[in-house]
Amino acid sequence: MLDYPLLAALAAVIREGGFERAAARLGVTPSAVSQRIRALEERVGAALVVRSQPPVPTEAGARLCAHVERVRLLEGELAADLPALAGPGPGAPALPVAVNADSLGSWFLPAAARFSEATGALLHLLLDDEDHTAARLRSGEVLAAVTADPAAVPGCRTRPLGALRYVACASPAFMARHFPQGVTAAALARAPVLQFDRKDGLQARWLRRHLDLPLAAPTHQVPSTQGFLDASLLGLGWALHPVPLAAAPLAAGRLVELLPGAALEVPLHWQHARLGARLLEALTREVAAEARRSLIAPDAGIAGLAGEG
Amino acid sequence: MLDYPLLAALAAVIREGGFERAAARLGVTPSAVSQRIRALEERVGAALVVRSQPPVPTEAGARLCAHVERVRLLEGELAADLPALAGPGPGAPALPVAVNADSLGSWFLPAAARFSEATGALLHLLLDDEDHTAARLRSGEVLAAVTADPAAVPGCRTRPLGALRYVACASPAFMARHFPQGVTAAALARAPVLQFDRKDGLQARWLRRHLDLPLAAPTHQVPSTQGFLDASLLGLGWALHPVPLAAAPLAAGRLVELLPGAALEVPLHWQHARLGARLLEALTREVAAEARRSLIAPDAGIAGLAGEG
Numbered sequence: 001m002l003d004y005p006l007l008a009a010l011a012a013v014i015r016e017g018g019f020e021r022a023a024a025r026l027g028v029t030p031s032a033v034s035q036r037i038r039a040l041e042e043r044v045g046a047a048l049v050v051r052s053q054p055p056v057p058t059e060a061g062a063r064l065c066a067h068v069e070r071v072r073l074l075e076g077e078l079a080a081d082l083p084a085l086a087g088p089g090p091g092a093p094a095l096p097v098a099v100n101a102d103s104l105g106s107w108f109l110p111a112a113a114r115f116s117e118a119t120g121a122l123l124h125l126l127l128d129d130e131d132h133t134a135a136r137l138r139s140g141e142v143l144a145a146v147t148a149d150p151a152a153v154p155g156c157r158t159r160p161l162g163a164l165r166y167v168a169c170a171s172p173a174f175m176a177r178h179f180p181q182g183v184t185a186a187a188l189a190r191a192p193v194l195q196f197d198r199k200d201g202l203q204a205r206w207l208r209r210h211l212d213l214p215l216a217a218p219t220h221q222v223p224s225t226q227g228f229l230d231a232s233l234l235g236l237g238w239a240l241h242p243v244p245l246a247a248a249p250l251a252a253g254r255l256v257e258l259l260p261g262a263a264l265e266v267p268l269h270w271q272h273a274r275l276g277a278r279l280l281e282a283l284t285r286e287v288a289a290e291a292r293r294s295l296i297a298p299d300a301g302i303a304g305l306a307g308e309g
Numbered sequence: 310m311l312d313y314p315l316l317a318a319l320a321a322v323i324r325e326g327g328f329e330r331a332a333a334r335l336g337v338t339p340s341a342v343s344q345r346i347r348a349l350e351e352r353v354g355a356a357l358v359v360r361s362q363p364p365v366p367t368e369a370g371a372r373l374c375a376h377v378e379r380v381r382l383l384e385g386e387l388a389a390d391l392p393a394l395a396g397p398g399p400g401a402p403a404l405p406v407a408v409n410a411d412s413l414g415s416w417f418l419p420a421a422a423r424f425s426e427a428t429g430a431l432l433h434l435l436l437d438d439e440d441h442t443a444a445r446l447r448s449g450e451v452l453a454a455v456t457a458d459p460a461a462v463p464g465c466r467t468r469p470l471g472a473l474r475y476v477a478c479a480s481p482a483f484m485a486r487h488f489p490q491g492v493t494a495a496a497l498a499r500a501p502v503l504q505f506d507r508k509d510g511l512q513a514r515w516l517r518r519h520l521d522l523p524l525a526a527p528t529h530q531v532p533s534t535q536g537f538l539d540a541s542l543l544g545l546g547w548a549l550h551p552v553p554l555a556a557a558p559l560a561a562g563r564l565v566e567l568l569p570g571a572a573l574e575v576p577l578h579w580q581h582a583r584l585g586a587r588l589l590e591a592l593t594r595e596v597a598a599e600a601r602r603s604l605i606a607p608d609a610g611i612a613g614l615a616g617e618g
Contacts, residue, residue, distance in 0.1 A: 109531075122528060199363055227418060
């Protein structure tokens with residue numbers, strides 16, 4: 001079998017973000033950690049860690065770390081059956097999961113909290129655009145992902161979660177200032193609009209879908225789900241917000257819809273590694289249950305399908 | 310002088326995140342955009358854009374984009390003096406600014422909204438750790454930054470903003486479950502703790518400072534300021550939260566301090582390019598005013614100093 005003390009040193013350096021913190025976590029000296037990683041690099045015949053601040057895994061290093069996390073997950077389950085084997089708290093397995101920012105900001109966390117309360121397992125959440133979370137699964141960086149991509153990643157199961165519904169909103173003061181004659185094409189070309197970051201094409205899609213207009217307006221970039229909502233409330237610009245977050249300020253009159261009823265739905269999928277690990281199954285159940293409560297049900301014709309990669 | 314139509318094509322590809330969107334924004338065909346960038350690369354004698362999805366600037370490309378943004382900023386001011394020169398909305402200058410997530414989530418946006426309302430200028434906010442925002446300024450990616458680093462970046466002015474105060478909190482249910490005998494060293498070694506990402510050493514600093522303990526507990530990672538707070542409210546773990554965000558849930562009894570009064574203060578600084586641009590001065594005034602309202606005043610002995618790099 002592989003030399004797991006060496007692999008554990010590598011995983012600790014990446015997970016803790018440094019050689020010294022890894023050493024503290026493993027209870028050895030930093031130079032022992034360095035020696036283990038050099039020994040592993042000699043055996044593999046390739047560099048595994050870029051010695052930057054924080055250290056970053058090479059492609060080969062990331063592949064080995066992903067393997068360690070999988071083994072740790074399976075060990076965690078074994079310990080549940082054979083409690084005598086279970087180590088103390090710090091050894092509890094951590095599930096690396098990629099989530100898009102709007103899901104994390106609007107519906108994902110209650111599922112995460114119930115899962116963690118029931119199992120005692122830890123979650124290492126990683127944020128990325130819903131169009132890019134599947135790549136994190138493909139690279140082995142995470143074991144599960146909320147993704148826009150319905151095509152199963154090799155070695156993964158996929159299931160539709162339903163759609164996150166977005167509405168275009170602005171503050172009443174912003175509406176009065178920028179749309180005094182209504183939401184016209186001329187006003188839309190001048191009124192500032194928010195964009196999460198430059199990957200965010202949601203506002204442009206909404207304009208094309210509902211008004212057949214290009215996005216030509218001046219654009220602020222605010223890369224945070226809550227910051228995005230706060231910026232709309234403060235009148236920086238109009239933007240698309242997930243309904244679970246926008247519902248309360250809309251009801252309170254602090255936000256107004258640009259075109260009432262003109263929503264955009266982004267179908268989301270849950271993909272997870274086919275490891276047969278009970279922790280992943282438990283998280284999947286909680287995520288699916290929360291999605292049923294908070295998202296728009298997937299089309300009945302698709303709901304029953306669960307693909308395999 | 311440099312060939313600005315070529316430079317504008319480069320800046321548009323990076324800003325819009327794609328050749329087609331850049332073409333739409335510039336009102337030309339995508340192949341015209343490609344030709345302009347190839348022409349610029351031939352003149353510079355180096356690749357300027359990595360043709361990935363989205364396209365990413367090389368070091369030389371980023372340097373040229375930063376130059377274009379600076380020129381655009383100065384043009385925006387010229388247009389304020391000579392209105393006949395002013396183009397339509399989309400040409401409005403955008404100030405690229407790096408902000409740490411906790412500042413964006415807790416005090417920065419009201420300053421941004423007042424600045425934008427007064428000047429009509431756009432903000433392109435970029436998130437990074439407060440220890441890394443200065444590097445974004447150094448690379449020319451942004452023109453101003455909220456940073457933990459007081460040392461002026463070359464070509465920049467720096468001023469202390471005051472400190473963001475953090476308190477260690479958890480939900481009452483979490484306290485009852487994990488600290489029934491109080492916040493003891495043994496309980497702290499087992500109770501799950503939140504970490505923003507693996508760069509986040511704030512919880513470890515708090516433990517060292519107030520209890521002289523290492524951070525040995527199992528750790529969840531939740532990389533979002535609001536998500537971090539929500540995760541504490543849901544009982545996933547204890548964590549340090551900025552006082553401006555934690556004050557309301559603490560007052561409502563939905564969060565409890567682990568050690569009442571044991572805070573941690575993170576001094577923040579504002580650094581901006583010494584361009585003599587009025588827009589930067591206007592933003593600096595609003596940021597300083599909001600910092601006076603929301604942050605802990607910097608030590609009186611330091612308050613008057615404003616360094617130059």
